Amino acid sequence: MRVLLVNPRFRLPIDTRTTPHLGLAYLAAVSERRGDEVMIFDADVEDESVVDAVRRFEPHLVGITANTPQVKQAWRTAQAIKSVFDVPIVLGGPHPSVLPEESVSRPEVDIVVRGEGEETWVELSAVIERARRTAPHLTAGQLLDPQAHLLDHVQGITYQTLDGAMHHNPARPPIADLDSLPWPAYHYFKMERYTNLQPAIDAVDGARSFSILTSRGCPYRCTYCSQSIMPQKWRARTPENILLEWRHLVEDLGAQEIGVLDDSANIRVDRLMRLADLLIEHRLNHVPWIFVNGIRADLASKELLARMKQAGLKRTAFGVESGDPEILRSINKRIDMDTIRQAFKNAKEVGLETIGFFIVGLPGETEETMERTIRFACELDPLIANFSMMTPYPGTKVYEIVKEHGRMLVKDWDEYVFFEGRARYEMGDLTAELVERKWREAYRRFYLRPHRIIRTLLRKDFWINWRRTFRLAYRTLFPRRERKDLKEAMESV
DSSP states (O other): OOEEEEEOOOOOTOOOOOOOOOOHHHHHHHHHOOOOOEEEEEETTTOOHHHHHHHHHOEEEEEEEGGGGGGGHHHHHHHHHHHOOOOOOEESSHHHHHHHHHHTTTTOOOOEEEEEEEHHHHHHHHHHHHHHTTTTOOOOOHOOOOOTOOOTTTEEEEEETTOEEEEEEEOOOOOOOOGGGGOOOOOGGOOOOOOOOOOOTTTOTTOOOOOOOOEEEEEEOOTTTTTGHHHHHHHEEOHHHHHHHHHIOOOOOOOSOOOEEETTTTTSSSHHHHHHHHHHHOOOTSEEEEEEEEEEEGGGGGGHHHHHHHHHHHEEEEEEEEEEEHHHHHHHHHOOOOHHHHHHHHHHHOEEEEEEEEEETTTTTOOOHHHHHHHHHHHOOOOOEEEEEEOOTTHHHHHHHHHHSSSEOOOOOOGGGGGSSOOEEEEEBBBBBHHHHHHHHHHHHHHHHHHHHHHOOOOOHHHHTTHHHHHHHHHSSOOOOHHHHHHHHHHHH
């Protein structure tokens, strides 16, 4: 069976980096293990259109991934495919998982896979393959025929049959044995077209980068986090299993940088200690790696960080979010400021670069609480401080709070890009003008300190990526109106 997996076009306006989609790489791997013929179409790096790819490949099943700001592009992609080829189209990813009816009520989307997709995708593929024995050119209409009952027993899917009935099949339990999954099938990507992750390597621009997932799930339920829609049970791969994939990335695929994409990698400290020992023992610690999404500050002991530094860890991030104790409590962060301070201190003392993630405009914020966050960021002084304005994503507690007590300022899913410089909601005295002003102020006050400017200019990666750095600074430090005025002034010179 021919399977097409699609990542719709989605680039942040402030960035030009692209990395292979890990979720699609896993789906490609389980499809390959099934014996399917697989094609991945990543619109961010492809030269041809998805319509041309479909005409050439003639798939029997199409899977499209979508996060919230990407979902409308996913619908447009599905529409384009349906216009030339009648094939079952499945949507998956964070946004369809939260709002499945929104997608399957559209004529171009046939099925939504909710939550983790690998086992559901395999079962769904098997159902379609069996149906094709009697209907080789199986159409979406035949699949959704209410009399056929083809999808009745597939867990974890939502679909609408031709009679208009909406079906929410029972949820699929989270995958318990992550070691049983095949490694992501990166060989289906045009790897030469992707860039580095952050980067982690000062001297290499566009380093050959790969991502790895060592655990899934998050036992915490922060009110702002879209991961709250995913399985809460934390599950981990064994260090020995991770080592095999790590070696494959380095020795077979030539990885120059590895990004660990776990949401909560250090829940079990002994597991990471064992992994670090294995990387050192097998001499894989020469390739730098980073925790892209960060680790828990309350589990970041100096001993653990030092061991991971020996194992090749170059940079780690911590989700600080706020510098106000009451705001931290209100978002269910379950951590205090002294613990955060100690984590940054530990990381710096063992020689790790640090990133701090901060949010302004959380529910209940005032100018004073956001001021405390800015001051706390300057006190912690990470190598990189990422400030974002609170974006209430569907499925989060904050989204429900804003719907009930506030006013959403964005009406289109395309605008749910949290790195863009505009507020997404207002609530009480928390106005868009105030949040946007404090967001710009945060970047200005953090990065325009004299010692920060000197520190930045002395880094090799600044000069390698200076165009991107200036583009980021320009879009961040100047609001739209100021950018327009500045551009007009420069053009008049």
